[in-house]
Amino acid sequence: MESVVITITSGKGGVGKTTCAANIGSALGMLGKRVVLIDGDIGLRNLDIVMGLENRIVYDAVDFIEGRCRLKQALIRDKRAPELYLMPTAQTRDKSAINADQMVRLCDEMRGDFDYIIIDSPAGIEQGFHTCLAPANRCLVVTNPEVSSVRDADRVIGLIEAAEKGPAQLVINRIVAARVKRQEMLSTDDITEVLSTEIIGVVPEDENILIASNRGHPIVMNGKSPAALAFQDIARRITGEDIPLQPLRASGSILQRLFGRA
Amino acid sequence: MNILKQLLSGSNTAHTAKQRLRFVLIHDRAEIPPGLLELIKDDVIAAISARVPIDRDGVVVQFEQQNSESRVLVDVPLLALNGERKGAKRRP
């Protein structure tokens, strides 16, 4: 099978791109797929620490592109799944260290060896975004149920279409069922309607995500918390399984639910 | 308490968010800033009121986009010479 390159992007920073890349990639790996995660956020790398692989970095993507190491040396094997790899990026360089052509070539080197190549993009719509978009076969746009990130998502969806990389698919992250119910948070339907873009998954706000990052264990790897289940569903939808969007599972205790403090 | 407050005030901020997003996205997508419509409105008021009496406060200039067509909709209520609104036309 030819690799599918999936770019995860958002426009706005801090909405959960890196969390989604780590978890969707891990979930695909745990389904037995051959996966490589590329950190596209040059100078602000984070995928390594969220994955818990930061201590194993010797070489990075920029080293490979500039000829200082072989491809294999820049790939970190994650033994928690049969074939899951991380390609970290340089921490002390800037977004211009890899251009679009180089990113395309980097992915081409790995096409054929992996089922999925997942690229975690930087925030913004400048060069770093275009670099990560260039090799994409498929784009996931992460948004939060909140006006500024939805607006930025719209802009990014437009840019993805203009680059003929569409149609983008949406991941709505950090939704709180109780707040949607109280009509103080945009719902999944509101966002689909406003953006007219297909949704590939809805991830609830989940306090276990912080704990997972603290430990360097993506949440899909252990447990059945609401966010873990949501990421597993997204991974299976990516592989082509037809899994209907689940109704929101309210998280927290019954008391919290009653009083709407998830 | 929150719930009670909201039931009482009937506030639905998700709805407000959605309406505001709709508005701002129409302008973002068309690359027509909302302020430009205000300028167009001033021009329209100046041009038409030079010819016929109009209800300046009732003028509505809206941007609309459907499929690939964009248009500016202008609604200018006319005043009869006695200063009353003409006819029974209601604005949308």
Ligand SMILES: Nc1ncnc2c1ncn2[C@@H]1O[C@H](COP(=O)(O)OP(=O)(O)O)[C@@H](O)[C@H]1O
């Ligand atoms: N579903 C979620 N529930 C709770 N916290 C989340 C969720 N998704 C992301 N976060 C937190 O939000 C912060 C930003 O996430 P991150 O993935 O780094 O965003 P980005 O890569 O888009 O900048 C992190 O602290 C992360 O733990």
Ligand SMILES: [Mg+2]
């Ligand atoms: Mg990030």
